[in-house]
Amino acid sequence: MGPRRNAIGAKGFKAEFVGSFFDMEQIPKDTRPQVALAGRSNVGKSSLLNRLVGRKGLAKVSGTPGKTRSLNFFLINDAYYLVDLPGYGYARVSKDIKQSWGKLIESYLRTSEALAGLVLLLDCRRDPTPEDAQLLSWLAARELPALIALTKADKLTRNQLNRKETQVEQELGLSAIATSSKSGVGKIDLLRAVNELVDEFSPR
Ligand SMILES: Nc1nc2c(ncn2[C@@H]2O[C@H](COP(=O)(O)OP(=O)(O)OP(=O)(O)O)[C@@H](O)[C@H]2O)c(=O)[nH]1
Ligand SMILES: [Mg+2]
Secondary structure, eight states, X not given: OOGGGGGSSSTTOOEEEEEEESSGGGXXXXXXXXXXXXXXXXXXXXXXXXXXXXXXXXXXXXXSSOOOOSEEEEEETTTEEEEEOOOBOOTTSOHHHHHHHHHHHHHHHHHOTTEEEEEEEEETTSOOOHHHHHHHHHHHHTTOOEEEEEEOGGGSOHHHHHHHHHXXXXXXXXXXXXXXXXXXXXXXHHHHHHHHHHHHOOOO
């Protein structure tokens, strides 16, 4: 079918960095759907984005939490955007900076007209935080879909992951997909889910 279908399978898959934006005025005025990747600092958002698009260095990754500070837009197959959001919950940044990232994430999730849905990333070894739940409630308030990607699945056994998936699904009422940017586990399932968000998007 259309270009979105080509998203699965590396051949013909196109991903371009569009820009880093520090406020809502700057983001592309474009009706193509956006799927946001959000989660705590260091949870693995940028790494997962790179794994999804098959390009290691496309989104900046670092061992230092707080690497991503802006809304980073990547255009996929000329059809939709993946948006890498700043991480939250990182203790070692100033209160002012925390507030400005928080405001940026909040205004983006609450007002972006082309937002098709959210992929909330949770470390498979940790429990969801109140901030994670807050993001989901902003999406729910707009009746926008969300799904969970459990990250760093290479750190647990398949049994432990199954348990975690079930726990998170019950706790948050959303489906959870175990992923690893290291091994590639979950990539196809997550891309499929992202494509569904894109296909179901209707501009408001
Ligand atoms: N073992 C393992 N490590 C991972 C995985 N994904 C990411 N990491 C590591 O986790 C750290 C943070 O990864 P990032 O992708 O920068 O995380 P982020 O969520 O974008 O972080 P911020 O931009 O600071 O919010 C890096 O050291 C990565 O190498 C994974 O699937 N498995
Ligand atoms: Mg990042």
